[in-house]
Amino acid sequence: MKHTLVATMADGPAVLNRVVSLFRQRGFAIDSLTIGKTHEQHVMRLTMVVDGSKTAVEQVIKQLYKVIEVRKVSDLTEDQTVERELALVKVTSKSTTLRTEILQMVDVYRGRVVDISTNSLTVEVTGPTDKIDSMISMLRPYGIKEMVRTGLVAMARGVMAGQEKGREALRLREVS
Amino acid sequence: MRLNGSQILSKALHEEGVEVIFGIPGGTIMPLYDEMHKHPMRHLLVRHEQAAAHMADGYARVKRDVGVCMGTSGPGATNLVTGILNAHMDSSPIVAITVNVPSAMIGTDAFQEADISGITIPVTKQNYFVRHTRDLARIVKEAFYIARHGRPGPVHIDIPKDVLLNEADFVYPTAVDLPGFQPTFEGSLVQIRKAARLIERARRPVIIAGQGVLISQASAELLAFAEKTDIPVVNTLLGLSSFPQSHRLYNGWPGMHGYVYSSYSVDQADLVIGIGNRFDDRFCGKFSAFAPKAKIVHIDIDPAEIGKNVRVDVPIVGDVKRVLNKLTPEIGECESHDEWFEQIAEWKREFPLKQYPDDTPHLFTPQVINAITKATDGKAYIVADVGQHQMFAAQYYPFEEPGQFQTSGGLGTMGYSLPAAIGVQVARPDKEVWAIAGDGCFQMNLQELAVLIQDRVPVKIAVVNNGYLGMVRQWQQLFWEGNYQHVDLATGTPDFVKLAEAYAIPGWRVTKPSELNAAIAAARAHPGPALVEFCVYREENVFPMVPSGAALSEVIPDTPYVPAAIATPIPAAAPAAPAAPAPVHA
Ligand SMILES: Cc1ncc(C[n+]2csc(CCOP(=O)(O)OP(=O)(O)O)c2C)c(N)n1
Numbered sequence: 001m002k003h004t005l006v007a008t009m010a011d012g013p014a015v016l017n018r019v020v021s022l023f024r025q026r027g028f029a030i031d032s033l034t035i036g037k038t039h040e041q042h043v044m045r046l047t048m049v050v051d052g053s054k055t056a057v058e059q060v061i062k063q064l065y066k067v068i069e070v071r072k073v074s075d076l077t078e079d080q081t082v083e084r085e086l087a088l089v090k091v092t093s094k095s096t097t098l099r100t101e102i103l104q105m106v107d108v109y110r111g112r113v114v115d116i117s118t119n120s121l122t123v124e125v126t127g128p129t130d131k132i133d134s135m136i137s138m139l140r141p142y143g144i145k146e147m148v149r150t151g152l153v154a155m156a157r158g159v160m161a162g163q164e165k166g167r168e169a170l171r172l173r174e175v176s
Numbered sequence: 177m178r179l180n181g182s183q184i185l186s187k188a189l190h191e192e193g194v195e196v197i198f199g200i201p202g203g204t205i206m207p208l209y210d211e212m213h214k215h216p217m218r219h220l221l222v223r224h225e226q227a228a229a230h231m232a233d234g235y236a237r238v239k240r241d242v243g244v245c246m247g248t249s250g251p252g253a254t255n256l257v258t259g260i261l262n263a264h265m266d267s268s269p270i271v272a273i274t275v276n277v278p279s280a281m282i283g284t285d286a287f288q289e290a291d292i293s294g295i296t297i298p299v300t301k302q303n304y305f306v307r308h309t310r311d312l313a314r315i316v317k318e319a320f321y322i323a324r325h326g327r328p329g330p331v332h333i334d335i336p337k338d339v340l341l342n343e344a345d346f347v348y349p350t351a352v353d354l355p356g357f358q359p360t361f362e363g364s365l366v367q368i369r370k371a372a373r374l375i376e377r378a379r380r381p382v383i384i385a386g387q388g389v390l391i392s393q394a395s396a397e398l399l400a401f402a403e404k405t406d407i408p409v410v411n412t413l414l415g416l417s418s419f420p421q422s423h424r425l426y427n428g429w430p431g432m433h434g435y436v437y438s439s440y441s442v443d444q445a446d447l448v449i450g451i452g453n454r455f456d457d458r459f460c461g462k463f464s465a466f467a468p469k470a471k472i473v474h475i476d477i478d479p480a481e482i483g484k485n486v487r488v489d490v491p492i493v494g495d496v497k498r499v500l501n502k503l504t505p506e507i508g509e510c511e512s513h514d515e516w517f518e519q520i521a522e523w524k525r526e527f528p529l530k531q532y533p534d535d536t537p538h539l540f541t542p543q544v545i546n547a548i549t550k551a552t553d554g555k556a557y558i559v560a561d562v563g564q565h566q567m568f569a570a571q572y573y574p575f576e577e578p579g580q581f582q583t584s585g586g587l588g589t590m591g592y593s594l595p596a597a598i599g600v601q602v603a604r605p606d607k608e609v610w611a612i613a614g615d616g617c618f619q620m621n622l623q624e625l626a627v628l629i630q631d632r633v634p635v636k637i638a639v640v641n642n643g644y645l646g647m648v649r650q651w652q653q654l655f656w657e658g659n660y661q662h663v664d665l666a667t668g669t670p671d672f673v674k675l676a677e678a679y680a681i682p683g684w685r686v687t688k689p690s691e692l693n694a695a696i697a698a699a700r701a702h703p704g705p706a707l708v709e710f711c712v713y714r715e716e717n718v719f720p721m722v723p724s725g726a727a728l729s730e731v732i733p734d735t736p737y738v739p740a741a742i743a744t745p746i747p748a749a750a751p752a753a754p755a756a757p758a759p760v761h762a
Contacts, residue, residue, distance in 0.1 A: 010356060014293065014305070021297045055483065062480035068302045068322060071356045 002031065003057045003077045004154045007046040008038065010069040018067050019046065028052070028060050032085075032151030043071075047153045049129075080157040083128045086150045088114070089136060090122045092143035102142060109135040120145055177347075181309045181340035182211035185273075188316035190215055191348045194244050196235065196602055198228040202248025203288065205275040207340040220602070220631045223623035225252050227595035229259020230621070232270040234559060234599025236263070238579045240393060242323050243599060246273040250288030253334070254295065258589060260330045261299040265586025266414060267391060269328035271319050272296075278338040279307070293334045301329030306336070309344040317349045326359030327478040328391060359477060363494030363502060371449070371473045371490045372506040378447035378471075380516045381407045382427065384459075387414035387585070388452015388476060394497035395419065395578045398451065401504045406513055408520060410438045412453045414585040417575035427520065430728055431459040433567040436527035436720045439728040441520050442467055450474040452496040455485045456586070457724075465727035475499050529571060530719070530734045534689050538713035541565055541640050545572035547692040548610060548638065551700060556608045557600055559583065561593035561617035563647040565640040567718045569612045591620025597635045598627055608636070608700070615641040615665055618672070625679040628705035636699050637707040639672050642714050650717050676707040683707040 009015055016035055023030055031049040038045045050060055057075065064073045093099040102121055106113065111125035125135055129152055136147070179187070185208060189197075196218045201209045212219065222228040225247040232243030247256050253274040263270045277286040293305040302322045304315045312335070319331040375381065389398050395418050402409050402419070408427035409419045413434075419426055428438035439461075442448065448470045453459070455474075460466040466486050473490040474482050482491040492499055532543050545568055548556065554576060560569040560583040575581050582600060584592040597611035618639050628635055643666035652660050673683035682702055684695035686709065699706035719734040 014297065014303070017294070018297050025298050059480070059484060062482075062484075066301075066478075066480055068354060068357045 001053070001077075002049055002051050003075055004081065004083065004152065005048050005050060005057070005061065005064075005073060005075055006154060007048075007064055007073045008071045009044050009046065009067070010071065011037075011042045011044045012069055015044065015067070015069045018069070019064065022063055022067065023060075026059070026063060028056070028063075032149075034151040034153050036153070047151070049152050074156070076154050076156055081154050082157060083152055083154040084126050085129050085132055085152045086124065086126045087132045087136065088122060088124055088148050089139055089144060090115075090120050090146040091139050092119060092145055093121045094119050098142060102139070105138055106135070109138075111135060177345065178343050179346040180207075180211075180343050181312055181335065182207045184309065184312045184344065184346050185316065185335070185340070186211050186215050186217075187346065188313050188348060189217065189244065192242070192316070192320045194242070196220065197244045197246060198222055198231040198235075198599070199246035199273075200225060200228065200248070200252065202252050204249040204277060204337045205246065205252070207337065208246070208273075208275060218602075220598070220627055220633075222595070223626050224621065225255035226259045226591070227598075227621050227624045227627075229256045229270065229272060230262065230589075230592055230595035231599035231602070231627075232272070233259060233263045233266070233268045234582060234596030235603045236268045236270055236328075236599070237266075237390075237582050237596075238557065238600050239603040240391075240579075241269070242320055243268070243270045244273065245270060246275075248288070249274060249276045249292070249337075250290045252288075253290050253292035257295060257299060258587075259595075260296060260332060262584055262587045262589045262592065263330040264299050264301065266584065267328050267387065268330065269323040270330045271323055272300075272330060272332045274332070274334045275340060276305075276334050276336045279336040280338070282336060293332065296332040296334075299330070300332045301327075303332040303334070305334050306339050309339050309342040312339065312344070313346060313348055318352050318354060321352045321354070322357060326357070327476075360479070360493045361477070361495040361498055363475065363492040363499035365502065367490055367492045368499065368503050368506055371492060371503060372508075374447055374471055374473060374490065375405055375407070375449065375507055376510050378407075379511050379513065380441075380445050380469075380519075381405070381447040381449065381513065382441050382445040382470075383407050383409045384412060384442070384448060384450045384453050385409050385415045385418045386412040386451060386453025387418070388496045389415060389418040390452075390578055392452060392477075392496035393578070394452075394500055397497050397500035397504070399423070401500050404504055405507055405510050407449070408441060408513075408517070410434075410442060412456075412459050412585075413570060413583065415453060416570055417578055417580040420576045421574045422576060429570070431461070432722050432724070433571065433718050433720065434459075434722075435529065435571070436731050436733045437520055437523035439720070439722060439731045440523045440527075443728040444519075445470045448472045450476070451500070452476060454481045457485070460486060461722045461726055461728045461730070465729070467728075475503075527720070527733045532689075536689055539686065539688055539692075539710060540716055541568040541710070541712050542572050543689050543692060544638065544640060544686075544710045544712065545569055545612075547696055548612075549573055551693065551696045552608055552610070556580075556610050557582070557597075557604060559593045559597035559600055559609065559611045561611070561613040562588045562590045563614040563617060563645070564642070564650065564716065564718045565612055565614045565617075565646070567647075568640075571718075590614075590617040593617060594621050594624050594635070594637065595627075597637075598624060598631075598633050601633050601635050602631075609634075610636045610638055612638045612640065614646055615639060615643065615669055615672075616645045619665075619669070622675070625676065625681060625705075625707075629680055632704065634704050634706075636705065637676075639707060639709045640712055641669070641672065641709055642712050642716060643669065644714060646716070647718070649715070653715070653717070654721075655723070672707060672709040681705050681707055683709065685709045685711065687711045 115122035228245035232245040236243035428435035430438035676683035
């Protein structure tokens with residue numbers, strides 16, 4: 001099952017390296033990983049999508065806590081979240097008919113054309129991963145020349161990430 | 177106060193109470209050496225940086241405080257890596273300091289440049305690359321704090337040379353600001369109570385005491401807990417010496433080469449209480465078949481250890497000493513364990529450790545360990561290397577005092593014992609320290625014999641010479657159809673006694689049991705370091721054995737003592753495992 005994890009961490013030259021090294025070392029499979037600044041100075045936020053069992057994902061979280069700079073890790077999978085990904089897709093469009101077709105389809109997904117050349121269109125789309133997946137599969141038959149996706153960023157709705165789930169709750173899974 | 181980086185670093189080390197440093201200088205680290213000699217710190221000049229890290233590690237384990245090692249840039253730094261990883265695997269608090277090429281040359285493949293902080297990321301608890309002299313004091317403070325607190329571990333600091341030469345204001349910080357590093361020391365009371373109820377109801381409980389007991393200095397608390405609950409205690413390899421082996425509740429150590437009755441007791445337990453251990457594969461055997469009938473309570477300061485390898489029913493995150501102090505009073509009346517003790521006693525009678533007569537035609541390692549035990553009255557600090565001799569040392573020496581046994585458990589680093597024993601001896605000059613090494617292991621760091629003489633460290637060395645990479649040979653014999661590939665050391669091995677003498681260390685050679693006592697006595701009588709080479713039976717095997725990937729219940733017990741039988745290779749198929757012990761409660 002896919003889990004969306006969010007980690008806040010102090011910035012520093014080696015932090016990302018350390019996190020990535022940890023994943024490589026432990027053989028955790030990562031679907032996507034994004035990192036960027038937050039509203040707090042020197043605090044970075046990492047969103048990652050990992051595929052694995054509940055226990056495997058718990059290990060990921062516990063291992064992340066071993067990185068000294070990591071302050072908080074939350075699993076947003078079961079929370080109400082806002083999730084976004086950005087994709088840029090360059091599609092072949094040699095004729096005007098095709099171009100119109102593509103434009104109509106892109107419109108359904110609320111995508112935007114950000115560049116046009118004689119035989120291609122570049123489309124920008126943001127949204128949850130499945131929406132982007134779906135648009136890409138619709139565009140694929142026309143011929144995708146180039147594509148880039150940012151990976152997912154996510155935020156819990158209302159309350160802040162992990163606010164109701166303290167560190168302790170994550171650490172002490174009561175099995176019994 | 178304006179100081180340069182070398183002065184800041186020296187002062188900071190002084191503030192941290194560092195008395196001893198293990199290292200070797202070089203081009204980039206020279207400013208630090210130049211400054212350090214002005215401070216009353218002892219520096220031991222190693223002959224290989226790997227040994228510096230092992231010495232710091234051995235020192236840290238018995239001093240129960242940070243050990244410091246250092247090296248120059250490039251090769252000096254990379255040579256430290258094995259020792260740092262060894263410390264990481266065994267939770268040993270060391271601080272490793274390296275000095276890199278000047279900042280302006282970083283990234284240019286300069287002479288003796290290595291991206292050592294990139295290299296140490298996966299082998300340290302934390303590492304630092306110091307960009308500015310003004311950060312140095314804070315970083316040293318943090319490094320020692322992180323190495324010591326929570327689950328201990330190695331921290332590496334890499335400093336470009338110019339950062340040592342530049343000046344900054346020096347004020348040593350009194351506190352650290354590490355919001356992401358908040359180890360949990362107190363166990364949750366809810367969980368502790370759950371554990372207490374399980375303990376009261378258990379009929380066949382076992383305590384596993386790991387190295388966490390030693391790290392947390394909780395041997396007295398462990399003893400009180402075991403006595404109050406009347407539960408047998410098994411050790412992990414690294415936990416050996418955390419519980420007095422003469423105690424009636426001591427129940428040996430299970431696992432790959434542990435005792436049969438200990439393995440059976442864990443296998444048949446209805447409750448396993450892991451204390452400061454990490455359920456590693458050499459201990460557990462096949463994870464999916466580990467203690468199949470037991471509920472598992474696991475106490476550890478590192479939450480990531482809980483549930484990592486085996487399922488855990490009651491996790492308690494916290495410092496072992498504090499948790500035990502809370503847990504013991506919570507426990508009321510326990511079930512009787514009499515039947516359980518009877519069962520264990522029966523296994524113990526049925527599967528005793530092999531004992532050897534005094535007049536065997538060959539010398540056997542257990543005889544060596546027994547003779548050292550007798551001579552030292554079981555009071556020596558033993559540092560074992562890696563291989564058959566390590567397992568024999570762990571099996572036969574009766575440890576009583578916390579810290580008496582040190583070995584490379586997690587990484588299994590050959591060459592560990594001599595340098596680590598030097599660290600142990602430096603930390604405990606009042607103790608008799610024995611390094612026990614195989615001929616293979618000894619040759620991996622024998623250059624450190626020089627340190628014994630130069631720095632007057634009176635470690636006694638037992639080289640157990642079987643002319644083989646014995647443990648590998650044993651596996652080839654048992655699991656690779658006796659196809660001995662590249663394990664024969666007989667040709668090319670130096671005369672160890674002459675070798676010791678070349679370093680001005682007296683040496684003795686023992687080839688039969690009757691010579692044991694005299695040689696050991698002579699080595700002990702010599703006031704400085706001494707070496708005894710024990711030429712043991714070449715094809716000796718270590719049993720009991722849980723083959724890798726097998727369950728504890730599949731432990732192969734000792735073969736009886738018959739030299740001729742041992743000499744014939746055991747057929748390709750490993751001897752049939754004995755039937756699993758009968759269930760205690762039908
Ligand atoms: C650095 C390193 N290299 C290789 C090994 C694999 N290994 C484990 S035990 C062993 C043999 C040790 O031989 P020796 O020191 O003679 O001890 P014995 O087993 O004969 O007692 C080897 C090669 C290791 N543990 N460490």
